[in-house]
Amino acid sequence: MAVPKRKTSKARRDKRRSPNMKMKAPGLSICPQCHEPKLPHRVCPNCNYYDGKDVMES
Template identity: 85%
Template sequence: MAVPKRKTSKAKTGSRKSANMKMGAPGLSICPQCHEPKLPHRVCPNCGYYDGKDVVNEN
């Protein structure tokens, strides 16, 4: 079984971890009702519609 010869330094560990922690821009979709950009699979913050139904102003 392989065993590390030396302790991995905090700088080496941090630089390795930070290479995989890049944030990307969120993917946006267009609302079919008001044609504003919104996050996919979420209620449109502008008009309140989701899947063709008015879910925010529903009573």
């Protein structure tokens, strides 16, 4: 089994980890019915419309 000869420095360790730790805000689109922001390809939580149709009875 391979064993490292030297301790990995904090800078080298964190440089490797940093791209995976960045969180991105979700991309939002505007609902064509009520003009509220919503996640793309999902039913609008405000008016329950998707693709111009009422898909959930409220």
